[in-house]
Amino acid sequence: MTSLNKLVSLLIILGFISEAWCIRCYYCNSENNTACLDVNAYSEDIRSHIVPIVECESAIPNPGGYSFFCRKISQTIFHSHRESDIRVTRGCGWMRHSQPCYRDDNTDHLGISCQCFEDYCNSSDRLDPSTLAILFCFFAGVLYFWR
Structure with a gap:
């Protein structure tokens, strides 16, 4: 295989890989x-008909070339003239925080x-892995000392 053929093959493979990395x-x-x-x-x-889904890399401008996540x-939201609102926003991010979840x-x-x-991971209210690990250790400790 000539060098040109190898280069074209590599570019085609990389094209598929980069598409697979779109979150x-x-x-x-x-x-x-x-x-x-x-x-x-x-x-x-x-x-799938009422909640939009985007591929972050192609739908959102990324000023710093960071890796996207959900x-x-x-x-x-508090209002002085009426009751508070509950608001949920789901989307793409590119500036990571040091914690998986944080208060604002x-x-x-x-x-x-x-x-x-992971794809579609911003759909859930599930516990993050660190919370699950803490709960596991707590219950393991309770079972250990209870016996």
């Missing part, structure tokens, strides 16, 4: 799409932001 995330805001509050309340067939932001509270809202790194 897909739910992309919605419950302010204008109530299905965004709990996307798991709908069957997969219905969900993000879910849950907020309680101030005088006008309470919020928690979680980041995850």
